Amino acid sequence: MVSPVVRVHLQKYSMRFQFLPILLVIALLAAVSPTTNAQEVDQDYVLGVGDALNIQVFGEPDLSFDALPVVDDGVIVMPLIGDVSVAGMSVRNAQSEIRRRLADGYLINPQVTVTISDYRPVFVVGEVKNPGKVPYAVGMTVRNAVVLAGGITDEGNRNNIVIERLLRGAETFPADFSSEIRPGDTVNVGRTDTFAVRGAVQFPETLKYQPDLTLQKAIDLAGGFAEDSDNNSIKLERDGKVFDVAGSLEQITIEPDDILTVGKLSQQEKDQLHVFVKGEVARGGRYEYADGMTVEKAITMAGGFSERASRRKIEIRRDGDPPVLMKRVDLTDYVLPGDIITVGASIF
CATH class of the missing domain: 3.10.560.10 (Outer membrane lipoprotein wza domain like)
Known part of the structure; x- marks a missing residue:
């Protein structure tokens, strides 16, 4: 015996069978529609939280929705059938599930179309x-x-x-x-991976990381040693640890996030027996003074001339009252403690 509830639904929807031939024609026209391919792509899309769906139930405006959201627990909420878990389903499968749920005691052969209204962000x-x-x-x-x-x-x-x-x-x-x-x-x-050169260099700054860059080259990128740099006090901070690297500038390469710090001489240290060599030499910096030291000897201690060096552009700055700037310096000239020797570049 048919229950009263089912009998009511049967009476309500039996007249819709007369529209089936029309629906078949519509379906055939849709099959050759230019939008078919795009629709097929949407049908394979996997739903997730944040998507919004257009749901059309043919002849049932109260069960049709625009932009129905897939809420945080992955469900959509519809009258009659309540929560429908669609997250992880394709649009095609979600459409079939809604159709199945509506056909389970509510509608006879429901025609359901599901499309994407808004994609999740x-x-x-x-x-x-x-x-x-x-x-x-x-x-x-x-x-x-x-x-x-x-x-x-x-x-x-x-x-x-x-x-x-x-x-x-x-x-x-x-x-x-x-x-x-x-x-x-x-x-x-x-x-961008970076490293920092700080302390007594010409241009302390954060620089872009380059593979296979030695500590010495890193200092060169920061403009080289400052006049008051202490070449015997160079620290490398890496992974929370600090290392003394003064004697290993050519052997150690920079890594991302390294911090290289060149120590600075105190005034007392600057007054001690040292000379400074800068400019177009291999390793500019501070070098210990020795009696009878010449310009050539000081440049040799700094690794010699660079490829761009001009032997005719050597200057010495000497402390005094007032300070003295000596130009046209010869390699055989003697230097004094505290002298700053600068080798210029050739224009060729």
Whole structure:
């Protein structure tokens, strides 16, 4: 015997069978519609929290919705059938599930169409100016997402970008500006690897990391030793530890996040028996004075002339009252404690 509830539904919806031939014609027309391919792509899309769905139940406006959200627990909420867990389902499977639930005691042969109204957002994090979520659009690339997030910061590195994607598990893979992204992806823009040179150098600053860069070359990039540098007091901070590297500048290479600090002479130390050699020499810095030291001897202690050095452009600055600047210096000239020898560059 048919129950009263089912009898009411049968009476209410039996007249709809007369429309089946019309529905078949509509379905055939849809099959050759130019939008079929795009619809098929949407049907295979895997739903997740943050998506919004257009749900159309033919002849049932009270069961049809625009932009129905997939809420935090991965469900949509519909009259009659309540919560429908759709996160992780394709659009096609979600459509079948809604149809099945409506047919289970509510509607006879319900015609259900599910499409995407709004895709869940993309998240852009790391070295961008406005990190957070940005709206997804079909065909979106990393470049589009980064632009919506305000662009890369000064510390950001466009060659250090990864995409984090949640499918059955978390996946992370490298990307570039042209990489296409999917709804729910997280685009993480990394920073440029850097190191710092501090203390008694000409231009203390943070510099871009370069592979195979020795400590000496790192100091050179910072302008070389300052006149008051203490070449015997050079520290390297790495991974929270501090090392004395004064005797290993050519043997140790810089790593990302290193901090190289050149010590500074006190006034008393500067007055001691030292000379300073700078400019176009191999290793500019402070060197111990010896009686009878010549300009040539001091330059030799500094590793000799560089390839760009001009032997005709050597100057000596000597402390005094007033200080003296000696030009046209010869290699055989004698130096005094505290002298600063500068070798100029050739114009050729």
